[in-house]
Amino acid sequence: MSRISLKRLVLPAVIGLAAAFSAGAPANAAPIASAVAVASGIEGSVVRVDHRWGHRPHYRPVRRACTANQAARKAARMGIRNPRVIVRRNVVRVNGWRHGRPRSVVFARSSGCPIIR
Known part of the structure; x- marks a missing residue:
């Protein structure tokens, strides 16, 4: 009886620890410094944004009528x-x-x- 309750305590603890340690991985996918670059010139500052087309949500045009x-x-x-x-x-x-x-x-x-x- 005590083995069953021990299994019920250990399994959720292992899953919780695995989730806690893997949560920080997606945050390091792309540094912010590579996405935005500021260039200064005679005319003023220009902001260049790297859109990274592979990571943008899919664009769906708005359709007015059912085709x-x-x-x-x-x-x-x-x-x-x-x-x-x-x-x-x-x-x-x-x-x-x-x-x-x-x-x-x-x-x-x-x-x-x-x-x-």
């Missing part, structure tokens, strides 16, 4: 196979198959493709 590709991808995530897209003025209809039966989903033409029916 046919967006609606087809959303319908595929909902489980609709072989999507056929019909784009109208205010709606995007996606027809396809789900669980062996024909299915249809209607999306609004606003951003994010909200489901109408």
Whole structure:
């Protein structure tokens, strides 16, 4: 009985120590001095910033309307196979198959493709 309680105390302590010692590693990834450099000249000081494109968040443009590709991808995530897209003025209809039966989903033409029916 005492061996079980000893295991219950030692295992979380080891995990906690490992987490405490590994927490400081990501903070040393890139020194701040390499990211920003200030150059002085006759005109004044110019700040050059190294954007490091590999470490920036992905840029996603803002889309105002639901496109046919967006609606087809959303319908595929909902489980609709072989999507056929019909784009109208205010709606995007996606027809396809789900669980062996024909299915249809209607999306609004606003951003994010909200489901109408």
